[in-house]
Amino acid sequence: MNGAFRICPITGLKVHAQADALIKANAVAATVSLLIGGIAAVLVLLTRWQAVHLLPAELFYRILTVHGMSMLIFFILFFEMAVLYFASAVLLGSRVAAPRLAWTAFVLMVAGAVLVEVIMWMGKADVLFTSYVPLQAHPLYYLGIIFFAVGALIVTLLFFATLVVAKREKTYQGSVPLVTFGAATAAIIAVITLAHGAAIYIPTFLWSITRADGSHLLNIDPQMYRLVWWGLGHSSQQINVAAMVSIWYLLGALTVGSVVLNEKISRGAFVLYVLFISMASAHHLLVDPGMGPGWKIWNTSYAMYLAVLASMVHGFTVPAGIEIGQRLKGYTKGLFEWLRRAPWGDPGFSALIFSIVVFGFVGGITGVTFGTEQINIIAHNTLRIPGHFHSTVVSGTALAFMGLTYYLIPLIFRKQVAFWPLARIQPYLFAIGMLIFSMAMTFAGSFGVPRRHWDITFAQAPFDVQFNPSVDLIIGVMAVGGIIAAMGGAFYIVITVWSVFFGKPLEAPAGGRA
Amino acid sequence: MAMHGVPQGITKLPPQAYDIPAESGHAEKGPSHHAPGTLVLVFVFLAAFIVYYFVNWKLLSFVWKIG
Numbered sequence: 001m002n003g004a005f006r007i008c009p010i011t012g013l014k015v016h017a018q019a020d021a022l023i024k025a026n027a028v029a030a031t032v033s034l035l036i037g038g039i040a041a042v043l044v045l046l047t048r049w050q051a052v053h054l055l056p057a058e059l060f061y062r063i064l065t066v067h068g069m070s071m072l073i074f075f076i077l078f079f080e081m082a083v084l085y086f087a088s089a090v091l092l093g094s095r096v097a098a099p100r101l102a103w104t105a106f107v108l109m110v111a112g113a114v115l116v117e118v119i120m121w122m123g124k125a126d127v128l129f130t131s132y133v134p135l136q137a138h139p140l141y142y143l144g145i146i147f148f149a150v151g152a153l154i155v156t157l158l159f160f161a162t163l164v165v166a167k168r169e170k171t172y173q174g175s176v177p178l179v180t181f182g183a184a185t186a187a188i189i190a191v192i193t194l195a196h197g198a199a200i201y202i203p204t205f206l207w208s209i210t211r212a213d214g215s216h217l218l219n220i221d222p223q224m225y226r227l228v229w230w231g232l233g234h235s236s237q238q239i240n241v242a243a244m245v246s247i248w249y250l251l252g253a254l255t256v257g258s259v260v261l262n263e264k265i266s267r268g269a270f271v272l273y274v275l276f277i278s279m280a281s282a283h284h285l286l287v288d289p290g291m292g293p294g295w296k297i298w299n300t301s302y303a304m305y306l307a308v309l310a311s312m313v314h315g316f317t318v319p320a321g322i323e324i325g326q327r328l329k330g331y332t333k334g335l336f337e338w339l340r341r342a343p344w345g346d347p348g349f350s351a352l353i354f355s356i357v358v359f360g361f362v363g364g365i366t367g368v369t370f371g372t373e374q375i376n377i378i379a380h381n382t383l384r385i386p387g388h389f390h391s392t393v394v395s396g397t398a399l400a401f402m403g404l405t406y407y408l409i410p411l412i413f414r415k416q417v418a419f420w421p422l423a424r425i426q427p428y429l430f431a432i433g434m435l436i437f438s439m440a441m442t443f444a445g446s447f448g449v450p451r452r453h454w455d456i457t458f459a460q461a462p463f464d465v466q467f468n469p470s471v472d473l474i475i476g477v478m479a480v481g482g483i484i485a486a487m488g489g490a491f492y493i494v495i496t497v498w499s500v501f502f503g504k505p506l507e508a509p510a511g512g513r514a
Numbered sequence: 515m516a517m518h519g520v521p522q523g524i525t526k527l528p529p530q531a532y533d534i535p536a537e538s539g540h541a542e543k544g545p546s547h548h549a550p551g552t553l554v555l556v557f558v559f560l561a562a563f564i565v566y567y568f569v570n571w572k573l574l575s576f577v578w579k580i581g
Contacts, residue, residue, distance in 0.1 A: 010524050255521070257528030261549075316556060320549035327548070329529070335551040346521045361559060365566050375570045378577060406521050416519030423519075446573065499519075506520065 005095075008411060014171075015412075018099040019089035023082045023412050024500075025106055027405070029113070030078035031496055034398075036117065037070030038489045045486070049479035050457060050472065057454045061126045064452065068129030069120065072393065073145075073236070074113045077152050079401050080186065080243050081109070084159040086412075087183030087246065092176065094166035097158050105154035112148030115140055128452065130233060133204060133225040142205035149201065153194045156187045178260055178267065182246030185270040190239045192278055196231030223290040234281035237389070240397040241311065242273050244359070247400045248318045248352060254407055255349040256342060257329070258321035266317055272310035279303035286376040293373070300371050308368055315360045347423050351403025354431035359396030362438055363388060381452075384445030391438040394485075399431060402492050409496065415503035423495050430488025436481025444474045 004017040043063045046054040055063060089096045096102055119125045125137035163184070166172060176184070204225065206218040249266070252258030260266060282299030285291050326338030343349045366388040370379045379385060409417050417423050447468045449456055458465045517525045 011527070253528075254523040255528070256523075315559075316552065319555060320552040323549040323552045325528070335554055338551060343522050346523060348521045348523060361562060365559075365563050368563075369567050369570050372570075374578075375574055378570070378574055407524065410520050410524050416517075417521070418519065420519045504519065 005093075010411060013090055014093035016089050016095045018096045018102065019085045020412060022085045022096065022099070022102055022106065023090070023408070026078045026082035026085070027408065027412075027496075028500070029106075029110060030075050030082065030401075031493060033070050033074035033078060033113065034489070035493050037067055037075055038486060038493070040064075040067035040070060041482070041489075042486050043067075045479060045482040047454065049475060050455075051476065052479075053455070055454075058123070058126070060454045061128065062120065062123055065126060065128050066117070066120050069116055071398075072129060073148070074116075076240055076393070076397065076401075077148075077236075078109070078113075080190075080239060081106075081152065081155045082408075083243050083247070083404075084155060084183055084187060085162075086408075087180045088159050088162040088166070090412075091180050092163070092166040093171040094162055094169065097161035097165045101154060102158050105151040105158070108151030108154070109148050110151075112144045112146070112151060115144030115147065119144065130229065131204070132229075133207065133220050133222045136208055139205055139208040142201050142208055145197070145201050146205060149194050149197045152190065156190045156194070159183070159187045175263075178263060179246045179250045181267055182242055182249065182270050185274050186239045186242035186246065188274050189235055189242055189277060193232055193235035193239060196228055196235060196278075200225060200228040200232060223288075226285060226288060227291075230281040230284045231278060234284055235278050237393055238273060238277040238280075238307075240393055241277075242270065244355065244397045244400045245270070245311075245314045245318070247404050248314065248356060249321075251348050251352040251400070251403050251407070252318055252322050252325070255346055255352065256322055256325050258318070258325040259328070261317045261320055261324070265313060269310040269313035269317075272306050272313075276303045276307040276310075280307050280371070283371040283376070286371075286373050287380045296373055300373060304371050305368075308364070308371075311360075311364060315356065315364070318356060345424050347406045347417075347427050348403045350424075351399050351406070351427035351431075354427055355396050355400040355403065358391050358399070358431060358435055358438070362435065362442075363392030363396055366442060367392065379445065381450055382445035383441045383449045383451050386451050387438045387441030387443075387445055390434060390441065395431060395434040395438065399427060399434075402427060402430065405492070405496055409499045409503070410506050413500050413503070414506045415499050416506050417495065418498040418503045419491075419495050422491055426488055426491045426495065428488075429491065430485055433481050433483070433485030433488055437478055437485055438481075440474050440478035440481055444471055444478060447471050447474070449475070 005014045006017065006020070007013070008015055040063045043055060044060070044067050046052045047060050047063075085096065085102075088094065116125075119138050119141040122138075125131075125141040127135040127137045127141075131137060131141075163176065163180075175181075203218055203220055207216045207220045209217040211217065249258075249260065279299045280303060282291070282296060283304060286296055286300060322342070323338045326342060331338040331341045342353075366384070370376055370384065370388060406417055406423060409415055445451070447470070449467060449471055456465075456467065456471075
């Protein structure tokens with residue numbers, strides 16, 4: 001079985017049976033995580049919407065923790081593991097190195113995720129995504145994260161091992177494809193991220209164990225926790241960025257035959273991520289009194305801007321590659337015929353374009369602005385921050401993953417995409433909803449509305465806080481956007497689950513070719 | 515050929531850059547790097563960036579007055 005390959009009748013790619021199965025398993029785990037995180041998202045949204053204010057305070061913080069962990073860690077990382085197997089074994093036509101170890105890693109990740117979910121739902125870890133010390137969760141919460149991280153680290157190392165196997169067995173010629181190169185940068189950042197994770201979660205796990213006299217097994221400095229934790233917290237989102245950009249290049253080639261403008265520039269931009277993205281984590285600590293201004297300014301200006309430069313390079317080369325690909329097909333009239341005549345009914349293409357536009361215009365611009373030390377003081381801890389990262393991680397990364405899924409279902413699962421008319425509008429629904437949601441959050445935050453807050457009316461508080469009256473309207477708009485996006489997310493889950501488990505098997509289409 | 519439930523990139527994989535026929539005039543010198551539409555979009559992005567960045571400094575000046 002380990003040596004079994006099939007030839008994809010559509011692309012001509014040689015697909016290792018183990019790679020096939022591992023991609024499927026990780027994709028299913030990602031979808032389950034998305035479902036849990038999505039339900040939590042709706043509950044959080046209906047609580048932040050003051051007119052509804054659904055959950056009591058205790059449940060709100062619990063569900064917010066579930067939302068953060070399920071979406072930002074479990075959904076994203078399971079999907080990225082699938083991307084790593086696809087970008088190595090499938091694109092290079094290679095076997096997976098050490099498939100038994102790969103399955104062990106998958107089991108470890110699932111066990112870790114289940115453990116964390118159970119502890120969170122039991123109410124033993126109401127510590128939010130950042131779990132800042134001295135907020136304390138049950139030791140099994142930290143242990144679950146460690147299991148998950150170790151599993152992810154093994155998959156990352158197996159990605160590199162598979163590259164070595166492919167090179168040695170000469171399954172490809174010349175350099176690895178750009179998509180594989182991008183995935184390799186994501187994997188390098190993943191190693192950096194997981195190293196930070198180990199450096200902070202292992203001591204925190206020991207700190208969470210208390211002796212009979214109530215003392216901790218190990219003491220942790222909260223300042224040091226925040227510093228090292230963001231090496232995990234921010235870098236993990238940069239794995240997303242590198243993986244998302246790789247998917248942009250892949251979807252561009254698959255949907256319109258886009259051209260890579262310059263391989264060296266695109267690869268150089270990926271290297272910039274590896275070199276500078278970790279230091280950019282410092283922007284999370286811009287108002288932290290424990291860090292000096294020199295440290296903050298160095299890391300969030302020179303270092304961060306070089307990582308931002310990389311995103312701007314990709315943000316230019318990907319659309320330009322699409323434009324040139326379209327112009328080569330004859331769509332040369334005026335400035336935008338190439339865009340008008342693009343396959344907007346292909347969910348892979350519409351997801352790609354929305355991912356680029358919302359990530360760049362909303363997520364990118366707000367991110368760089370908030371990363372400026374002086375401006376950060378008016379944005380920090382307001383709804384502007386989740387407004388920013390919902391436009392990067394959700395509208396950018398998650399939407400790119402959704403677009404790729406519409407290609408993975410026929411190529412890997414060998415099924416037709418179910419509810420096809422719904423699939424064609426799903427990226428529109430999700431992107432428009434998230435755009436309204438993110439922008440409304442950003443506006444509300446500009447009026448000082450705090451993030452992570454259960455009740456912004458401050459009822460029963462000893463002091464009175466009044467926001468601008470327009471805040472009520474903006475929060476209402478945010479809720480409408482969030483509900484539209486949640487519908488888009490629900491459609492995605494229904495489409496993928498139905499396609500994978502009950503979908504019609506795909507016969508090789510006549511138009512396909514090797 | 516369109517096929518229900520399958521993205522068009524699979525039923526009809528678009529020509530990749532290395533597939534462009536010689537008569538198109540691009541094969542010998544590689545694909546043209548002419549992307550004027552994207553360049554316009556880049557300037558729209560730049561304008562949005564400048565406006566948002568300036569507005570934020572202005573907002574900061576309201577809460578952090580000097581003098």
